[in-house]
Amino acid sequence: MTAEGGELVGGMANAGAVFRRGALVERPAPPHAPALHAWLLALRERGFDAAPIPVGRTDEGRERLTFVPGDVPLPPFPEWAMTSAALASVGSLLRRLHEAGAGVAVDTRTAWPRDLADPEGGTLLCHNDVCPENVVFRDGRAVALIDFDLAAPGRPLWDVAMTARYWVPMRNPGPAPAPYPAGLDVPARLRILADGYGLSARDRADLPAVIEQATEVCRAFVARRVADGDPVYLQALAERGGWERWDRMQNWLVDQRETFTAALLN
Known part of the structure; x- marks a missing residue:
């Protein structure tokens, strides 16, 4: 992955299907995305800033969320x-x-x-x-x-x-x-x-x-x-x-x- 874009590796269910686009992440949207996004936004309103913020969907129906910078442990775990x-x-x-x-x-x-x-x-x-x-x-x-x-x-x-x-x-x-x-x-x-x-x-x-x-x-x-x-x-x-x-x-x-x-x- 480059500093601003590319495939995000890790996990099993969506392997090869999650990409960073600058400040956003694009990934397959689950069927229950509308309710999940509403819940995540409600968490944010309550001051929980430790999760991505949903910002909509692409024309292909993929979901967009804010990218959370930091280090994610990948196997073999460091x-x-x-x-x-x-x-x-x-x-x-x-x-x-x-x-x-x-x-x-x-x-x-x-x-x-x-x-x-x-x-x-x-x-x-x-x-x-x-x-x-x-x-x-x-x-x-x-x-x-x-x-x-x-x-x-x-x-x-x-x-x-x-x-x-x-x-x-x-x-x-x-x-x-x-x-x-x-x-x-x-x-x-x-x-x-x-x-x-x-x-x-x-x-x-x-x-x-x-x-x-x-x-x-x-x-x-x-x-x-x-x-x-x-x-x-x-x-x-x-x-x-x-x-x-x-x-x-x-x-x-x-x-x-x-x-x-x-x-x-x-």
């Missing part, structure tokens, strides 16, 4: 993005999003995407996909969230669980290649994320089980993409250990539940 300070700032940024979003009504007439949505639903619009590729950093601190395509109503704790999956990360060490640095302390990092968010004691007690639930939803999402023959997800599944890797991860989460709970509460 050491600076995996520091304790970076992780805590991700939790703090997510809390800011939720606090601003609590005052914005969610359009219940909209068919929000269910791909990664909280099965229990909720009145808050969750981002649902706060992976490293969707967080903008400056000077090692998370300052903005991008790519709200999978946002849907849910519990705030669901969004924390989804974020933990990507950022702690909530996966057991294994032989499959991973984009994360080796040696990350999962229980300690889970605590750092919860502290950064300011998670209540009750939610800390519930978080490990919600992470397990979120992992099941993510697996089902991947299974649907693979069944549809999506080449990006077929390749990622093969490179990351296949379904056996998912089995090991889900069993490991259950086995480590007490360890995670102790790290969060003690």
Whole structure:
């Protein structure tokens, strides 16, 4: 990418289809773009300046949003993005999003995407996909969230669980290649994320089980993409250990539940 234009890399769903045009970004518009754009603008009115601002559509129906300058971690994730300070700032940024979003009504007439949505639903619009590729950093601190395509109503704790999956990360060490640095302390990092968010004691007690639930939803999402023959997800599944890797991860989460709970509460 050049300083003012070109393809923006990162992510899987819109790979090769997102471009910077000076101060704007052009990307495929999701079917629910009108409601999502209205929500993003309402967040801005409430003082949340950590997300792109929608500014309309192209003649081809692609959406235009303001470009958010900064550094976005791409795999293999750099050491600076995996520091304790970076992780805590991700939790703090997510809390800011939720606090601003609590005052914005969610359009219940909209068919929000269910791909990664909280099965229990909720009145808050969750981002649902706060992976490293969707967080903008400056000077090692998370300052903005991008790519709200999978946002849907849910519990705030669901969004924390989804974020933990990507950022702690909530996966057991294994032989499959991973984009994360080796040696990350999962229980300690889970605590750092919860502290950064300011998670209540009750939610800390519930978080490990919600992470397990979120992992099941993510697996089902991947299974649907693979069944549809999506080449990006077929390749990622093969490179990351296949379904056996998912089995090991889900069993490991259950086995480590007490360890995670102790790290969060003690």
